[in-house]
Amino acid sequence: xxISTISTGSAVSAGPVPPRTGSRGxxxxxxxxxxxxxxxxxxxxxxxxxxxxxxxxSLFNWNGLGNLERFIGLENxxxxxxxxxxxxxxxxxxxxxxxxxxIQGPLAILIALLLNRPLRGRTLIRTLIFVPYVLSEVVAGxxxxxxxxxxxxFDSLLTALGWxxxxxxxxxxxxxxxxxxxxxxxxxxxxxxIILMLxxxxxxxxxxxxxxxxxxxxxxxxQRHITLPLLGPTIRIWAFLSIIGALQLFxxxxxxxxxxxxxxxxxxxxxxxxxxxxxxxxxxxxxxxxILFVISLVIALLYQRVVxxxxxxxxxxxxx
Amino acid sequence: MSxxxxxxNGFRWSQPFVYGVALVVVAVTMAPVFYVVLNGFRxxxxxxxxxxxxxxxWVFDKYxxxxxxxxxxxxxxxxxxxxxxxxxxxxxxxxxxAFVIARYEFWGRTVLYSLFAAGLLFPLxxxxxxxxxxxxxxxxxxxxxxxxxxxxxxxxxxxIIILVPFLRAIPAELEDAAMIDGASRxxxxxxxxxxxxxxxxxxxxxxxxxxxxxxxxLPLLLLGNPATxxxxxxxxxxxxxxxxxxxxxxxxxSVAMIPALVFFTLAQRRIVxxxxxxxxx
Numbered sequence: 068x069x070i071s072t073i074s075t076g077s078a079v080s081a082g083p084v085p086p087r088t089g090s091r092g093x094x095x096x097x098x099x100x101x102x103x104x105x106x107x108x109x110x111x112x113x114x115x116x117x118x119x120x121x122x123x124x125s126l127f128n129w130n131g132l133g134n135l136e137r138f139i140g141l142e143n144x145x146x147x148x149x150x151x152x153x154x155x156x157x158x159x160x161x162x163x164x165x166x167x168x169x170i171q172g173p174l175a176i177l178i179a180l181l182l183n184r185p186l187r188g189r190t191l192i193r194t195l196i197f198v199p200y201v202l203s204e205v206v207a208g209x210x211x212x213x214x215x216x217x218x219x220x221f222d223s224l225l226t227a228l229g230w231x232x233x234x235x236x237x238x239x240x241x242x243x244x245x246x247x248x249x250x251x252x253x254x255x256x257x258x259x260x261i262i263l264m265l266x267x268x269x270x271x272x273x274x275x276x277x278x279x280x281x282x283x284x285x286x287x288x289x290q291r292h293i294t295l296p297l298l299g300p301t302i303r304i305w306a307f308l309s310i311i312g313a314l315q316l317f318x319x320x321x322x323x324x325x326x327x328x329x330x331x332x333x334x335x336x337x338x339x340x341x342x343x344x345x346x347x348x349x350x351x352x353x354x355x356x357x358i359l360f361v362i363s364l365v366i367a368l369l370y371q372r373v374v375x376x377x378x379x380x381x382x383x384x385x386x387x
Numbered sequence: 388m389s390x391x392x393x394x395x396n397g398f399r400w401s402q403p404f405v406y407g408v409a410l411v412v413v414a415v416t417m418a419p420v421f422y423v424v425l426n427g428f429r430x431x432x433x434x435x436x437x438x439x440x441x442x443x444x445w446v447f448d449k450y451x452x453x454x455x456x457x458x459x460x461x462x463x464x465x466x467x468x469x470x471x472x473x474x475x476x477x478x479x480x481x482x483x484x485a486f487v488i489a490r491y492e493f494w495g496r497t498v499l500y501s502l503f504a505a506g507l508l509f510p511l512x513x514x515x516x517x518x519x520x521x522x523x524x525x526x527x528x529x530x531x532x533x534x535x536x537x538x539x540x541x542x543x544x545x546x547i548i549i550l551v552p553f554l555r556a557i558p559a560e561l562e563d564a565a566m567i568d569g570a571s572r573x574x575x576x577x578x579x580x581x582x583x584x585x586x587x588x589x590x591x592x593x594x595x596x597x598x599x600x601x602x603x604x605l606p607l608l609l610l611g612n613p614a615t616x617x618x619x620x621x622x623x624x625x626x627x628x629x630x631x632x633x634x635x636x637x638x639x640x641s642v643a644m645i646p647a648l649v650f651f652t653l654a655q656r657r658i659v660x661x662x663x664x665x666x667x668x
Contacts, residue, residue, distance in 0.1 A: 203601030
């Protein structure tokens with residue numbers, strides 16, 4: 068599946084060593100089974116089974132109590148896909164996917180390229196940049212809820228910077244709240260992207276840049292034609308993680324806006340918890356969960372096709 | 388040292404510019420954190436009067452009252468238990484499965500790997516409603532194991548995907564040598580492979596600890612009483628219940644940041660090193 072590309076990406080330094088044969092006598096299979104079984108059992112019962120159950124629940128009108136009796140076929144799906152609030156939620160997820168790729172990605176790469184050189188306090192800079200990623204989304208979200216209210220510290224900072232007039236209510240205006248959410252998400256996850264890119268840059272041999280520099284290439288030409296292509300695998304891993312994260316987004320939205328105002332920041336996951344848990348429409352919430360899953364799956368598979376194609380051309384570049 | 392830098396990067400004026408960029412990025416990153424920590428040392432009246440001022444005078448009451456709050460300590464204990472057992476479980480089950488997948492050829496090996504890898508596409512959000520009904524059936528709602536077991540299960544895919552290439556990189560000659568010296572497969576796993584893969588284990592351990600410590604959705608839905616759930620749920624509950632007490636919420640929030648920050652500072656080389664997937668001691 069698409070994950071194989073990821074593992075090869077992160078295994079660049081590991082290199083493909085063929086697995087050993089385990090078929091020496093009868094103890095091989097027993098040993099293998101004993102080692103795999105615990106993980107497999109936990110994984111099947113607590114990951115695969117619930118996902119399968121969600122698919123079953125989604126076909127019923129069920130409040131989570133009593134027997135599954137009122138089979139209604141695909142009605143829950145029809146209802147979700149004709150609810151403008153849910154369709155808008157899908158739109159918000161997809162917008163965050165696109166915005167992250169278009170804004171966070173290039174920004175992170177640019178900052179990483181600039182920081183990828185011997186600097187005083189380099190370790191400290193890296194550590195501090197990574198801090199938001201380590202904080203829980205709850206803590207980060209609460210911090211911003213306290214920073215962003217009308218006439219709060221952020222507004223007074225803006226006033227100090229010269230914006231004297233009225234400021235928008237960052238979290239309470241439907242036209243603004245989504246962008247506020249995106250900026251907060253960028254604050255939370257840009258550091259992770261930068262650190263990931265810096266880690267990837269360590270795998271790019273310095274000699275290539277030095278050689279090109281001696282041949283008269285400018286800094287920008289070196290980055291554009293040597294470093295960036297070699298950073299390809301890292302960028303693709305980051306993009307995959309970013310896409311999946313954006314599609315499953317829940318915590319930050321739930322804390323920051325609760326999906327409001329007027330559903331303007333709902334995501335598929337907040338919509339699902341709202342119905343499936345808060346309103347006890349377990350069947351309907353499960354249908355939403357399945358839709359969320361199918362969308363993630365389709366996007367991941369599409370992504371894999373693009374990635375595979377790029378990986379082939381990347382291999383050619385690397386061969387020269 | 389700066390001489391080689393300048394030669395490699397081509398132009399001299401770039402250095403101040405780079406420091407400028409670094410400074411801006413760090414400032415934007417850290418400003419919210421500093422705001423929260425500093426304003427925990429003020430009173431709500433001071434904050435309302437001047438939202439962006441510094442503590443004057445410094446007030447320690449809010450922080451003290453967080454530490455005197457019995458719910459806070461229950462939450463910290465719960466978070467520690469949940470994250471600790473989750474980490475142990477993930478690393479143990481993960482390394483066992485990854486070891487076999489990485490180093491043995493057997494029927495269904497590729498399928499098994501793909502099955503675990505596909506787990507990356509099964510978001511916790513999809514499973515959370517069925518998990519809720521399943522765990523309610525077993526009467527486990529409100530029990531810490533209701534959070535621990537699913538967290539282990541959902542952390543396995545990432546763990547196995549990180550560990551498989553890591554374990555595969557350990558040279559086959561070592562295994563042959565161990566076998567010639569009379570070690571069993573388990574002996575090789577226990578005495579050679581585990582010590583050699585320690586850096587990788589620490590990396591996945593740190594990642595799953597931080598993920599578990601910060602988790603919100605599962606504890607929120609499965610642990611019931613928010614006042615005594617885990618730290619993230621508790622902080623959120625406190626901020627809603629005492630929303631008028633801005634300084635108190637800020638103090639609680641900043642105390643809730645501390646464990647993750649301390650843990651990260653101790654383990655940051657592992658986290659960053661783990662991201663490169665490098666096999667370095």
